[in-house]
Amino acid sequence: MTMDTNGGCNALTLSQYAALIRNLVARDTNLRERWVTAELSDVRVANHCYMDLIEKDASGRTIAKIRATLWSNRYYLLNAKFRAATGANLQSGIKVMLRGSAIYHEQYGMSFNISDIDPRYTLGDMEQLRREILERLQKEGLLKLNGTRTMPLAPQRIAVISAAGAAGYGDFLNQLGGNPYGLVFYPVLFEATMQGERTAPTVISALRHIEMVADAFDCVVIIRGGGATTDLNGFDNLELARAVARCVLPVIVGIGHERDRTVLDEIAHTRVKTPTAAAEWLISHAADTLARIETLTRDIAGLAQSIISGSREQLSQLETRLHTTARQGLSNASQRLASIESLIPQLSRHCLQNAAQRLDNIVHRLPDAGRATLRLQRQKLDYFQQNLCSAATSGLQNATQRLDNIARLVKAYSPQATLARGYSLTLVNGHAVTDASQLSPGTSLTTRLAKGEFTSTVTAIENNI
Known part of the structure; x- marks a missing residue:
């Protein structure tokens, strides 16, 4: 301890003050071997494993942070324990439950020395997130939406979302191309990152590009090979789930093994285990459709043969009946002609008698009709004569009046006037x-x-x- 320049009380050096903090932390039993839940951040391994433990609020803002250390003699043991339960190594972005003690060092400050881990917490947190997303999708009416999209009977034009060099994508192509039926498929890759933080945004981007040319495809296939359970965390994303649910094409998902289920598995039109299983599903549907077409072809051919055979028999029967009907028709026609022939003289005499009678009637009425017509024409001539005189007199009067008017105008506008x-x-x-x-x-x-x-x-x- 030292005296201050004014002769006042003693002041501690920084190292002395830090040593006091270290001793206080070391003596506090509440800070020893405590279970703590946090999210791993900035995880790095250099013999020992170093990381930051963080806690975020509902808005995603970090509200607490502390350094943590997992010494090498414990790291390999605990990492193996965690991997056996979850299928993944300790890595940034996952939530964990750790046991450890607070340590304060004069040079490095406060840190948390890890002694144990409980993988069940991580698995439970992942499952809780999935349930929350599915409940949200249910409320929004999106949970079963993609399942209502119509899948063609034989989908062959396939928009594939995967990583270009992924083994799962290669297995998918090999399975399609080597199918035993000789079926032809037309897969087109829309590349995306299939694990890590960039999974959701890149898959969403691929879906948007597919929807711009949706008429060129029958369905969408999202595939990746097996891996750690936590590698699938990127598919448990609300925005990605919404994009898949709203996709205008039916979506087939094959992004893990049987024990790996994500939100996408619950909302996609069809869920299969692996990329190979996705290819087998497409081949199976196309083969079933081909088989149905072949069966229908055989049925149509048999039905056509039966119809042709029956038609030939009917034609033979009709031919026989036609000869009989024709002979009967000719016989009936001959009889009718004979009857008509016998009636012609009688009908002719009757028609001549009627015509003669009509002529006599016309001859008797002709003088009376002529006289009536002459009277009518005389009446018309008398009428026209009377009207003609009146019209001539009126016309002359009008013309005289107009000439008088013109004369007065000429006089009014003459040079002398x-x-x-x-x-x-x-x-x-x-x-x-x-x-x-x-x-x-x-x-x-x-x-x-x-x-x-x-x-x-x-x-x-x-x-x-």
Whole structure:
């Protein structure tokens, strides 16, 4: 301890203060061998295993963080225990339950030394997340939506979402191409990351690209090979689940083994175990359709043969009946012709008698009809004569009146009438003057009035109008 410069109480050095903290932490039994739940972050192995333990709130904001250490003599043992239960190594992003003690070091600060792990917590957390997502999808009406998409009887145009170099994708192609029926499939790869944090966004992006050309495909297949259970965590994602549920094409999922089930397995149209199983499912459906087509072809051929055979028999019967019917028809027709032939003379006499009677009636009515027609025509001539005289008289009166009107107009607009209203007519050499520019000083003018005329001489000209 040292004295301060003012002679006051003693002050601790930083190392002394840190040592006090270390001793307090070491003596506190509540900080020893306690079970703690947290999310692993920044996990790295360099003989020993170092990591950060973090806790996030509902919004994803980190609210607590502490360094943690798993010494090599415990790391390999606990990692093997965790892998045996979950199928995955300790890695960033998973939630765990760890047992350990708080340690404070003067140089490195506070840390958590891990002594044990309970894998059941991790498995339970993953299952809880799946249940929450499925409940949300159920409320949104999306849980069974993709299952309602119509799967073609023989889907051959396949949009595949997988990693390009993945063994599972290769197994899928080999199984399709080597099918024993010689069936042809047309798979197109839409590449995506199939594990880790980029799984959900890359698979969603692939689905969006597929939907832009959805008419070119019959279905979507999402596949990856087996692996750690926690490798499938990327498929337990709400947004990815929504994208798969809403996909306009039926989706087949083969992303794990029998014991690995994800949210996508619950919402996809069809769930199979592995990529190979997905290929076998497609081959089986196409083969079943081919078999049904072949069966229908045989049935149609047999039915056609039966119809043809029956038709031939019917034609033979009809041919026999036709000869009999034709002979009977000819015999009946001959009888009817004979009957008609015998009736012709009698019918002819009857028709002639009727015609003669009608002619006699016309001859008797003809004089009366002629006289009536002549009377009618005389009446029409009398009527026309009367109307013609009236019309001629009226026409002459109208024409006379119009001529009188025209005469009055001609008189009203005559030159003499115009002069009588106060106007005058100026002449030069007997011609009327209408433009002052035609005159020059000294020109002799004759001005005619309604009564008389006089002579004048031009002295000046003005063109102001």
